Amino acid sequence: MAEIVANKLTDIGPPKYDEMWPEVIKKNYGKWLYHEILEPGVLVHVSETGDKVWSLRCAATRLMTTMHLENICKIADQFGGGFFRFTTRNNVEFIIDDESKLEPLKKALADNGQLPLGGTGASVTNIVHTQGWVHCHTPAIDASGVVKAVMDELFDYFNSHKLPAQVRISLACCLNMCGAVHCSDISILGVHRKPPVIEHSHLDKMCEIPTTIAACPTAAIKPAKVDDFKSVAVNADRCMFCGNCYTMCPAMPLADAEGDGIALWVGGKVSNSKSMPMFSKLAVPYIPNEPPRWPTTVDTIKKIVEVYAGDAMKYERVGEWAQRIGWEKFFEKTGIEFSHHHIDDYRFAATTWRTSTQFKW
Amino acid sequence: MAEIVANKLTDIGPPKYDEMWPEVIKKNYGKWLYHEILEPGVLVHVSETGDKVWSLRCAATRLMTTMHLENICKIADQFGGGFFRFTTRNNVEFIIDDESKLEPLKKALADNGQLPLGGTGASVTNIVHTQGWVHCHTPAIDASGVVKAVMDELFDYFNSHKLPAQVRISLACCLNMCGAVHCSDISILGVHRKPPVIEHSHLDKMCEIPTTIAACPTAAIKPAKVDDFKSVAVNADRCMFCGNCYTMCPAMPLADAEGDGIALWVGGKVSNSKSMPMFSKLAVPYIPNEPPRWPTTVDTIKKIVEVYAGDAMKYERVGEWAQRIGWEKFFEKTGIEFSHHHIDDYRFAATTWRTSTQFKW
Amino acid sequence: MAKLHDTPMLDELEKGPWPSFVTDIKKLAEAGNEPCADLLGQLELSYKDKEGHWKHGGIVGVLGYGGGVIGRYSDVPELFPGVEHFHTLRVNQPASKFYKTERLREVTEIWDRRGSGMLNMHGSTGDMVLLGAFTEELEPIFAELTQKGWDLGGSGSALRTPSCCVGKARCEYACIDTQDICYNLTMEFQDEMHRPAWPYKFKFKVDGCPNCCVASLARSDCAIIGTWRDDIRIDQEKVAAYVAGDIAANGGGHGLDDKVDIKADVIDLCPTGCMFYEDGKLTINNAECTRCMHCINVMPQALRPGLDKGASILIGAKAPILDGAQMGSLIIPFIKMEEPYDEFKEFVEKMWDWWDENGKNRERIGECIQRLGLSAFIEACDLDPIPQMVKEPRSNPYIFYKEDEVPGGFERDISDYRKKHAR
């Protein structure tokens, strides 16, 4: 082994993409003419060469074992010539070039049980998410568990095309937002609500005090001597629980069973289709952590999806809908309470105030 | 006289409004049913009592002598029972309740020569403006002269209804913006472009140094000792020529024949009709002062009005038009050059960047 | 006799169809008015120099008042002695600027005798601005004015002269008594107007409806804008007449022969898409209407504001110094405005108290709200947060909590934490 390590290679980069492509993809590269979604989860792409590929999109838990991955590989070997892919939202796609394999593959997937078809077209597709309590050090919530609970409830929207448009849900377990939830139709965000608790006895050893102070966006942290320890003090009035100090300094944890929980955001989008991309806006500032199935979060999201589904026009994304009806109506129709937390007080706050007499009652 | 002064009254406030009202206004107060503009400058309002009033709106130079005002009073005495009013944009309105006086009044106005009818409906009405070189200490431009030059050129739009919607032009002679030009279809703004020149020998006597330093929004001013005088220094790189230091400190004048001139802004509006109110946006960052008739300014405004008139849809204000066609098209169609000055770098700058692939070539 | 100066550049401004202020001033100068002659002279010099010639205003005023007068001195007094002093007096205009000539002459008579004879009709805030008096004339002018029933308006860090649109006096759209509100507030707050005691200036403007003809939304710290909360009144017969082309569109604003295209001009331009025209009948889904006025503006004979009227209050409009221009922000979506306006005045007192306590020197209330947050402001005004106050909720995750909002509070013990979580 020592030898292997000694001779290790570096900077070789990833395998080249086309090595991972089935023949039909190579052959029709750049020649696709159009696609059609035959049923939820089943796409066909037609090439100008006359070739066709069928893609079967299956839900995947992005947190998975090598065992599950091996199962996927086996199916790919059996039907897809040893090729498959993951989508940008962590779904699995089996790709076949032979229509006769379509039904057998569907059957194999149904038999597997852990690879339901769906996520195409006007659906709720897989939730993009982050590590949560499974790996990260700063989360306010779990990730995989919340995702599972929400998708169980929205499953009906995953394997159907009955929404006005696609609804993209994302989750990030802290304000670092590794899930980039700032532009999703619905975002689930882990939030802390208590200032860091400070371990004065160890802070100076574990952290660089100047960097820690500089890390705070609101300048809430000041140097302080506590019980003869060189440490810092946090002005709780200025803290907005971003956790940036903890990123810099392990002696300032924020996590707290009573403080932490979920904020829900709505109306973001990334695509440039119709409207320009939009940020997600605050819907619910705080829902307590309710493991294992987070019922309040699940119910609230379901409610938002249903109100949207019933009220929006065809092709209208959640944010386009809220903008058209007005946010005052969004709160009225969803029954979500509006509070002072919804009123922006950050850098561009003034640009969100209503500088008009135009509003709905 | 000393006696009058000694016995002077205070805090009596203005005369009560209804003392200034002709009988027909009193009688029909709150009873008006509708209005009609019979021709440019001539409005009739119809009351539920059956009464009617005709209002004849005439251009006025808001800078006027008592002599001119007396002329106006005489016409009001002759036709309006001794009553008349000024509009919020400094036009004069003669109000009569007897249709038979309409033509004679029109004739009297025509004879007067200094009171042309217009400014109603889809027109360019009077320019709201400020003091300029006639009174203020901080102007970068004159006010009344620029207004006269522009309105001479746009006169044709004043006494007609041929624009897509009303076009409101405003002028302010410095960044204090007493004309509140921040929400006008077209704004003429006096701008300085040189940092204050500092009178070190007198600054400490004439100004409070701490207040002067505090006045600068970009913190460009620092205390400094110059030739043994306690004074201040200005970091020219940080100065954006707002003149706020000069407001606080007469030893820091900004005015400069070569530095000063006009910036043009477009697309603001105040009314809530259709779109919400909007700020004016920068069209031309700088045009030199060209007294007495400011030809470049006049021509540029005329060009904007004409392009707008030819391109906008009915009822569309300048800002609504620019927004619909896109600002890139505004610059293309008007032939105005886009420069780095147009790119916002102030507090909300990031909210003006184009965060989308959507644009026109 | 006034010395008349050569004004070749200004003379250029006597040409053209728009009334000429130069011609006007020249006439008075020629009639012997020295300030007018010298004003033209100095202005000509400014045109030549491309720089103004007024000094920074000195502190002048009238006894008992902290405002109402703006000091001004020529920086070339030897050339133009008639404007050596050129102070302005801001005279509080009658609401919505109706004048009885007889009463107006009280002012011009004093001004001809003691001042320059030059005026601004009107200043941007709304005052009659008497333009150009010598220091020694200020007290007598003021005394004579008040004897006649005229008073000064505001200046400095004080309440500025309130102003209003023509409203119910001659406009069918008016939802509130703009003149009475304007007058009532002016009288109630005389002290606040004449004795500057605030962080900075404060302006009220009163518009009868959302058309905003006095630009309150852009130009006043407190905009009072008439509106309604029931349904737009529809006269279907008149709608039909508009559709038939019997009545000119937009009150003739595009010419008397301009007809309404009900679809293109009304239905399609309604910003909320809440209007429908079917089978010759116009319907409005009033729950969706944002009372923008557009449809009413286009068909004033067919549509009228509702009957349950009041005002929307928008706070904080101002020019750009220092933090950038602001428009008013909707703080009270609807308030009944009935004499003596107690509910409104209670709000005003709360707002001022907060600003007085929190505002920094030369910080307008709108900037103060920007700095301390809209939430802090509405809390101080005892108002509940409602979605109508914003265009959209926040999109950043930086939400503040107060200690009492979070179970267990903010105080925690690191040793409790370490019991569960090893270092």
Place this chain on the structure above:
Amino acid sequence: MAKLHDTPMLDELEKGPWPSFVTDIKKLAEAGNEPCADLLGQLELSYKDKEGHWKHGGIVGVLGYGGGVIGRYSDVPELFPGVEHFHTLRVNQPASKFYKTERLREVTEIWDRRGSGMLNMHGSTGDMVLLGAFTEELEPIFAELTQKGWDLGGSGSALRTPSCCVGKARCEYACIDTQDICYNLTMEFQDEMHRPAWPYKFKFKVDGCPNCCVASLARSDCAIIGTWRDDIRIDQEKVAAYVAGDIAANGGGHGLDDKVDIKADVIDLCPTGCMFYEDGKLTINNAECTRCMHCINVMPQALRPGLDKGASILIGAKAPILDGAQMGSLIIPFIKMEEPYDEFKEFVEKMWDWWDENGKNRERIGECIQRLGLSAFIEACDLDPIPQMVKEPRSNPYIFYKEDEVPGGFERDISDYRKKHAR
């Protein structure tokens, strides 16, 4: 044999139709995998405590690289020794995440042998994330991976693993070679990826068209988004087929029986109003089209992007820490993206130089641009300011000028001024 923990709460997550990660992990735990067993145990404890149980990451890694590994230790290691160390390795995924099973098994085989057997397929940036290794295994894992032709991705203040949408490999909309661009940049900038040397992290994402299926516009410091600059290609016969209801709308996205309502679904929803359907013919005023993709999305068989293809480059997207989230801002409206992408790479070098020089510690390029101004940034990149870069021009009057832009410069003499203007 792994000790299996009681997990009553997690067991609840085995119910329901969505695939269960708990069931999956349990199976591997039951097969004897100790990290998996302990991972479930510790996760159950977190569910009970409502707090995570990982320590702040220590500095671990592989020799020669400054990134690619994230350290992680349990804060209850005595309870769950199998996850005492639980470091992740970020393995650079193949572009757009196609896999040949044979090659993927190279990775899982190593991982089964030396790691926890847990993975994220994929991490948010796009890597295959191998989740949970002991410190001593890191070097061997890395060495074995590279022997097999796999490398680590980025972490820390470095270039992060680029990623891309499926693009031309299986999408008819793609205007650029997303995989090749992604791969080419990854290979070109290996050093920048593995040896953190910047103020903060930097991400590339490549989308084939403005639909943005890899969310580049929201999630990458540099978004490369395919577009075109000639006309949308129209197949009128297919338009007719859509109108006749012979082809499902939106590629079947609303069901195969869903038909196109050409007016409601296409013409009226075109954001620029540049589409017309008359006499059975669809026309597009391409000069007004902003290439939003909507019409193409609704009728993929009738409409196709133009043929003169390239990319729009948007800079600065990021999550909210510290200054609030940003989306990418349009910096280059159109650039041809042809191998070897020299023009683009020249731009990248300029951009990085500027950021390197000006960026503060932990300041993303987007924040740096916010702080120093878009103008400064585009100047550094040798680009001309054009209106396409902004949604609208500035509305505040605070315009900076450089000394050489103003005739006579900034230096003035107060005595010259006083010659004209007395004090």
